[in-house]
Amino acid sequence: MNDSSPATPPQRSSAPVTAMRLMDGGLIDRSRTLGFTFDGTRYTGHPGDTLASALLANGVRLVGRSFKYHRPRGILTAGPEEPNALVELRTGARREPNTRATTIELYDGLVAASQNRWPSLQYDLLSINGLAGPLIGAGFYYKTFMWPAAWWEKVYEPLIRRAAGLGRASGVADPDHYDKGHLHCDVLVIGAGPSGLMAALAAGRAGARVVLCEEDSRLGGRALLDGRRIDQRPAADWVAAIEAELAAMPDVRILKRTSVVAAYDHGTFAAVERNNDHLAEPPAFAPRQTLWRIVAQRSVLAAGALERPLVFPGNDRPGVMLAGAARAYVNRFAVMPGRRAVVFATNDDAALTVTTLAEVGIDVAAVVDARSEMSPAMEAAARMASALLITGGAVTRVRGSLGVEGVEIRSADGRKTRIACDLLCMSGGWTPNLHLTCHQNNRPVWDARLAAFVPGNLPSGMAVAGAANGEMSTRSAIMRGAELGVAAAVACGFRAASPDLPPTDEESTSSSPLWRVTGVTGKAFVDFQNDVTVTDIGLAHREGFRSVEHMKRYTTLGMATDQGKTSSINGLALMAELTERSIPDTGITTFRPPYQPVALGTLAGHHRGKDFRPTRLTPTHAWAAERGAVFVETGAWLRAQWYPESGERDWLESVNREVRTVRNAVGVCDVSTLGKIDVQGPGAAGLLDFLYANTMSTLPVGRARYGLMLREDGFVMDDGTVSRFAPDHFVITTTTANAAKVLQHMEHALQWLRPDLEAAVVSISEQWAQFSIAGPRSRDVLQRVVDSPEAISNAAFPFMAIAETTVLGGLPARLFRISYSGELAYEIAVAAGYGEALIRAIMEQGRDFGIAPYGTETLGVLRIEKGHVAGNELSGQTTARDLGLGRMLAKKKDYIGRVLQERPALLAGDRPALVGLRPVDTGARLRAGAHLVASGQEPVAANDLGYVTSVAFSPTLGHWIGLALLSGGPARHGERVRVWDPVRSGDVLAEVCDTVFVDPKGERLHV
Amino acid sequence: MRYSLTTLLGQALMGNRGWRQAWRRPDPKPDYDVVIVGGGGHGLATAYYLAKEHGLSRVAVLEKGWIGNGNVGRNTTIIRSNYLLPGNTPFYEWSLKLWEGLEQDINYNAMVSQRGVLNLYHSDGQRDAYARRGNAMRMFGVDSDLLDREQVRAMVPYLDFDNARFPIQGGLIQRRGGTVRHDAVAWGYARAADQRGVDIIENCEVTGIDVIDGRAVGVMTTRGPIKAKKIGLAAAGNSSRVAAMAGLRLPIESHVLQAFVSEGVKPLIDNVVTFGAGHFYISQSDKGGLVFGGDIDGYNSYAWRGNLPMVEDVAECGMALMPMLGRLRMLRSWGGLMDMSMDGSPIIDRTPVDGLYLNAGWCYGGFKATPASGWCFAHTIARNEPHAFNAAMRLDRFASGRLIDEKGAGAQPNLH
Amino acid sequence: MRIPCCYCGARGHEEFTYLGDATLARPSTEIGAPADDATAAAWHDYVYVRDNPSGRHRELWQHTGGCRAWLVVTRDTRTHEIHGVEAARDVALAREATHE
Known part of the structure; x- marks a missing residue:
């Protein structure tokens, strides 16, 4: 062993100097300085920096901690695949956990903090x-x-x-807003590296409508990072020229900072544009991000490739960086990622990193080429950099904990050398970024020459160019990009010719895989963020978790925020080795959208808060608001719930007054929300006979009839009124909730089940304002409103009569003498725009008769007092017979639901059927949802007899009343049942009674 | 190998070199007493309970891919028994009880976490509907509590209480509900079944069912024919395809349901929360990811992928309910094939073919049912008659009208 | 998905509402006929039983967010490839014609 000279000591992260910034070069604006803080320490950077490049420029290498072992971590990549350098960006309500420092564009005042450490990043x-x-x-x-x-x-x-977990969410509402938009184009180009630019240029010149999406803030992709020359000039200049030409084309739209995150069926894509993430906060009224739904006839995927880490002990230490990233920091950001470097690689591409580092004065101490044969490209680079070249060697150990201090290298002959360094660049080769090709269940295929998966079958309309397709050299990327751009334009019907292909530098892409360094000890990481090591994969194998999907789920490899972008190939190669299968036989886990994590706010757009769903307002909304009505959400509608008057202490007092007013004088209620459907044509009567369980063809012109619709399975679907204005013209109403469903049901019947019927249906719900005027004085009021008062006398216009008439001096109106309240009552409809005028007139004319408006609560009380069914009873679980409406079922015609309602269980005598309930103690309150058991029985499931569907306090009777579905139904009239409601501590006795509590003979309807 | 502190420490000391396969990889035998088609949660649990409760060990589970590849590995991990109808409630309550004892029973920690399931209501009508359900649960001895707005606010203060389109009025909570680490359920049952002699056979696709004189006698597979005295189908979204091999048509459509997970964050959401004004449910896993989902995509599909409008709908519901989610990122979405039955409830029953049993129709609620489904299916197969817990989950209920339609949506699967 | 409506052209599927299997025919049962097993079975199959194929599927969609036409779409349930779209009323009329 020999120790070479010591490297410059690692920089202290507190040093507020940009010690590692190069004097010139890079795509940064040195004329402006931006201040930012990381973990409370102030630093500076320049426009054009990412947070990662600015931290490196300041000598900061320790940026985060890993998920499980809390290992110190630095910056591994220069792009969106970063697994280590995740930070909490911004503060307060805008805090974003797990944000990749490599994609954060630096802005003045940026605040970021490391995560998943306590008490500090350095001492965790x-x-x-x-x-x-x-x-x-x-x-x-x-x-x-x-x-x-x-x-x-x-x-x-x-x-x-x-x-568990990494960063901390803000925990409070996101203050920013988000937008959504649609884009339609002929050709979508995804990625604006050399191949994407050429594809866009070729298609754009042909006249195609092109959308070019680039994830980065700049076009150019690897051309900006590699420092090569294209078209005999610096690549960035070539990119700028193409961009200028594209920008001048009227049918080309360039979306920067836009990630295409998902490829859906039939050429539909989801893309996220980060409109204002590069600012401290979005300008007023501007969205933070936009979700684009892009529909394209053809797409060209030019998403480049991702570099693979090498797997050896200590490969996760801060200062270990991908070789391509290291040169990106030099070339694009003018940052030295270290002062003394070792490059460890399996391929010739890393030679460019060697020369790039050397050119800017970084001491390249050694080049370790894992391949056993000498590579001419690597040899030339090492010679240029005056670096020691170790062919067939491997890095076997990394010294330093919070940052690389040196490495141990094993030569081909097994000799070990220690070299001091503060930067270790590694490259295990490149993996095509083919995520989007797999979103429709296509599988990539293994390319043994590249030692990588390349796109297999593609989504319809998609083609793949450049490194994403395994064309690793700039030259081949440019060539294929142009070719596919032309092909896409031609496929869309344009005449297209290939642009001239610019000359490029010679480059060698020779590569040979090394899946792990063998004969070593210590933690060698495969998935950095989730701390999955070679040992873990061995354990998964030993315990039988050998399918790649089992391995992934058992070890969590590939489940971190980078979704395996840097880890999955290495992981499955290791499993392939353990199972002695080939890599393609081992398989690959599924790529699922999104390609990059997407903020939920972006996917939701404006649909939050009050704008979550549209709000429908009734024609009298403004008038009701003026009167101080309390509103309630009923489906999409906002309706007046009650109209408080001064001195009333609670809702019940107001509602009781409204009910009494209707029963004793007259009230008016906006019922415009009811579904209204116009039915016309010679087949209209036949259609309604088919749709309703009772017969409508016998309905005389000028009359209305209550109607019951069933589903084909025999359960009740909806109810409403049918009015016949002419032999071939009906208007029907539906419940508010089912308006859309009933219209669809009718159209289905007409277009599919009964095409023999000549009729047309159309919704007129929005076109008509409709009011109920109810109470003994309702005719008196109405006679002051209609133009022909005599025409609505009791004799001329009896119960269930309808007519077209005019009101307020010539305003066309439809008048229906129908009643939901059980009182003498009418519904009157006018064009929606006159609704407010009409209700003001009704109130004015009704003043003498004591008129009051009433809301949905009173509507409910009135109908419960009369035993009418509504949504609570039309639950989709009840039959006509359950609801006491069996007598309505026609016997001599076919209609939807006719046959299946006769199934044995639907006729069973113990089915719950509708009854009324009155509390034995009239002071007791009933509640809907309470269950029923026989008096004296235990409230257990075996004794469950049914439940209360609707309740109301009846001011007419002076106590609570209820409707219930009770096993045995009306046969139990007079019995007492226990109304059991433990979730609201209710347990009262009630007597089973008829459902009609007020005016059981219905006399008031006819007065 | 039993998991215990001793084995764990011992293995740690010897470099974890002594761990054995969690389940064997046997070749299929020529015949079995029972063959279960489908190595998902339900199939594996069925095999386990056949062995444990009924002493049957000549049992094979045939899985066309890798076990747990189906819905047990692609759901939102929620468990609960807050059902309305008597055909369902006792069954799901039995399931919850089995969950509560699962880790001790199978010596595998599937991280059953009873964090509480809170269903929000936004209107008086919805409140009463939840009260009806809560009361029905109480009648079966199941825990349920109806909370008002302030009680909900105290529990989950980060919901949108002030600016909601559909204001939160309260919620129904089942405190014993919660979440389970879904993959571990498949692995745990597989390991426990294997230890009782069950053969778990992966990469073995069933390509045909032998029916002779109205009786199922075996299956054809990609690994050869296998005879069986009894055959149980537990094929979820592929139920119709497999049943068709025996000439059966089912009251089932296959639909895709998507599910989603966010990046991992420090503890944020403690309970399972469901929105009542849209289709959305969310919880946070022990690993830190928010796990959430919504409605099915809404059309027949055997493509294991979802569509964008549903992704947006789910996110919209999420933001309407919890505006703090805005800056958290969806990390991954996936789709599973749901066996949507025509009334929204499952089928565990014999079939018109002797010796052939059906476990299907789980819609998107099958995960929570896994233990009871296996337990009841095992009972139905072993005894050739249903247990009281699954007595209502009959195949002929559509003909008789004894439907179990919790929502009252009728015979349209995409409305359940 | 994009569904090529016969009247409106290709539109996002979110404009459409799905119903299901379009190969089912509503049984015609005589009014007042005694309920027999065959009738019960025909109705049971019509309302509840589905082929649910993995592959080509003829299915009903309505262009609810457009022209409101009901459509018979032939789609592969494995790939979502759409092989054809017809107006449901035309299909229904043709069906009636063959029955008469």
């Missing part, structure tokens, strides 16, 4: 977990924490939960 007490490694290997928790049994939930689990 839970790092003792590392010592317990043998006890807490893969899947240990399944085998333990079982003794004593009670301790699991009281002791063990709380401890585990506290230790």
Whole structure:
């Protein structure tokens, strides 16, 4: 062994100097300085930096702690695949846990903190977990924490939960807002590296509508990172020229900071644009992020490739970095990721890292090429960098805990050399970034030459270009990008020609895999974030978790925030080795959307708070609000629940007054929310006969009839009224809740079940405002509103009459003498826009008769007093007979539900059927949802007789009343039942009675 | 090998080199007393209880892929017994009781975590519907409590109480409900069944069912024919395909349900919470990820993938309920095939083919049922008649009208 | 998914409402006929039993967010590939014609 000269000591992370920044180069704006803090220490950086590059520029290498062992971790990558450098970004309500420092664009005032450590990043007490490694290997928790049994939930689990998770969520509402949008294009290009740019250019020049999405804030992809020349100029200049041309094309849309995260069927993609994440907070009224739903005829995936780490002991120490990332920091950010480097690689691509580091003055101490044969490219690079070249060698150990201090290298002949360094660049080769090709269950295929999976079958319309397709050189990427851009445009009907292909540098992409360094001891990490080591994979194998999916689930490999981007291939290669199968035989775990983690706020867009769902307002909403109505959400509608008057202490007092007003004088209620459907045509009557359980074709013109609709399975679907305005013209109403469903049901009947019927149906719910005017004085009021008062006398316009008429001096209206309340009552409908005018007129004309408006509560009390069924009874679990409506069922016609309602269980005598309930102690309260057992019986399931469906306090009777579904039904009238409601501490006796509590003979309807 | 503190420490000291396979990898034998088709949670649990409760060890579980590949490994891990109808409640309560004793029974820690399941209500009608359900549960001796708005706020203060489109009025809580580490259920049952002699045979796809004179006598598989005295189908989303091999058509459609997990964060959500004004349920795993889901995609599918509108719908519900979720990131989504029955409830029964038994129709509620489903299916197979717990879960209930339709949605699977 | 409505062209499936199997025919049972096993079985099968194929599936969708036409879509349930879309009323009329 020999020790070479010591490296520069690692930088203290508190040093507020940008010690590692190069004097020139890079795509940063040195003219401006941005201040930021990390773990409370102030640093500076420049526009163009990421948080990661700025931290490196300041000499900060220790950035985070791992999930299980709390190992010190640094920055592994320069991109979105980063597994280690996760931070809590921002503070307060905007705190974002687990944010990758490598993707955070630096802004002035940025605040970030490390996570999953206590008390500090440098001294983390839970790092003792590392010592317990043998006890807490893969899947240990399944085998333990079982003794004593009670301790699991009281002791063990709380401890585990506290230790788990990485960053902390803000815990308070996200103050930002989010947008959504649709984009339609001919060609979607995903990724703006050399191949993506060429694809977009080719398709754009052909005139295709192109959307080009780039995850980064800049176009260029690897061209910005590698420092090569394209088109005989610096690659960044070539990128800028292409970008300028694309930007000038009217049908090309460039979306930067936009990740295409999912590929759905038929050319539908989800993309996330980070509109304002590069600012401390979004400008006023601007979204933080936008979810784009992109529909494309053709797509070109040009997402590049991801570099693989090598697996050896200590490969996770801060200062161990992917080779491509190291040169990215130099080339793009003008940062030295270290002062003295060792490069450990299996491929020629890393030679570029060697020369890049050397060019900016980083001392490359050694180049360790794992391949046994000398690589000319590597040899040339090592010579240029004056570095020791060790062919057939391996890094076997990393010295340093909070940061790399040196490495131990084993030569091909087994000799070991120690070299001091503060940077270890590693490259295990490149894996095509083919995530999106697999979202529709396609599987990638193994390419033995590349030692990588490449895209297999592709989603329809998709093609893959460049490194994502295994075309690893810039030249091949450019060529294929242009080719696929042309092909995509042609497929969309454009004439296209390939752009001239720019000359590129020579490059060697020769590579040979090394899945792990053998003959070593110590923790060698496969999945960095989740702390999955080679040992864990061995254990999974030993215990039979050998399928890649079992291995993943048992060890948690690939389940961290990077979803295996840096770990999954290495993991399955190790399992393949253990099971002595090939890698393709071992298989690969499934790629699932999203490709990058997506904020839930983005997926929700504006649909939160009051805007979660649309709010429908009735035509009289403004008027009701003016009167101080209390509103209630009923489905999508906001309806007046009651109208308090001064001096009333609670809702019950208001509702009682409203009920009494209707029973004794007159009330008015907006019932516009009822579904209203217009049915016309020679087949209209036949259609309604088919849809309703009772007969409608016999309904005379000018009359209305109550109707009951069943589902085909024989249960009640909905009820409402059917009014016949002409032989071939009906208007039906539905319940508010079922308006849309009934319309669909009718259209289904008409277009599919009974195409023989010539009829048309259309919703007119929105077009008509409709009010119920109910009470003994309702005719008096109405006669002052309609233009022909004599036409609505009791004789001229009896119960269940309907008519088209005019009100308020010529305003067309429809009048229905129907009653939900059991009183003399009418419903009147006018064009929705006149609704407010009409209700004001009704209130004005009704003042002399003591009119009051009433809301949904009173509506409910009135109907319960009359025993009418509503949503609570039309539960989808009840038949017409259960509801006491069996007599309505027609016997001489076919209708939906006719046959299956006759099934034995639907006719059983012990089925719960509708009854009324009155409390024995009239002071007792009934509650809906209470169950019923026979008086004196224990409240156990075997004695369950049914439940209370609806209750109301009846001011007419002076006590609570209820409707219930009771086994045996009306046969039990007069019996006493226990109304048992333990969840609200209720247990009262009630007498079973008829469902009609007020005016059982229905005389008031006809006065 | 029994898991105990001694084995754990011993293994740690010897570098964990002595752990053995959690279950064997036997080749299929030519014949068995019982063959279970489907190596998911229900199939594995059935095999375990056949061995444990009925002394049958000549039992094989045939799995076309790897065990636990089905819905037991792709659900939102919720367990509960807060059902409304008497055909369901005792069954799910029995399941919950089995969960409560599971780790001791099978010597495997599946992390049964009784964190409480809270169903929120947003209207008077919904409150009363939950009261009806809570009361029904109490009648079966199941714990349930109806909470008002302030009680809910004290428990989960981060919900949107102030600006909600559908204001939270309260909730029904079952405190014994909670979550379980889903994969571990499959592995734990597999290991326990294996220890009792059950052959668990992976990568063995059933390609046919031998029916002779109305009696099932064996199966054809990709690993050769296997004879069996009795055959139990526990194939979830593939139930229709497998049943068709015996000439049966089922009251089932296969639909995709998506589920989601966020990046891991420090403890944030302690309970299982379900939204009452949209389809959304969420909990936090012991590992820190928020696990959540919503409605099925809504059309027949055998494609194990979901669609974007449902992803958005789930996120919208999540944000409407918990606006603190905005900056947390969805890490992964996945889809499973749900065997949606025509009334939303399962079938555990004999079939018109002698010797062939059916366990299907779990819709998207099968995970919580795993122990009782296995226990009852084992009973039904071994005794050739259902246990009282699954007596209502009959295949002929659609003909008779004895439906178990919790929602009253009718014969349309995508509404359940 | 995108469903090519016969009237509106290809639209996102979220504009449509799904019903299910379009190969089922509503049994025609005479009014007042005594309930026999064959009738019961026909209705049971129509309302409750499904082929539920893994592969091509003829199914009913309604373009509820568009023209409101009911459509018969032929779709592969494994791949979501859509092989054809017909107006349900045309299919139904053709079905009636063959029955008459």
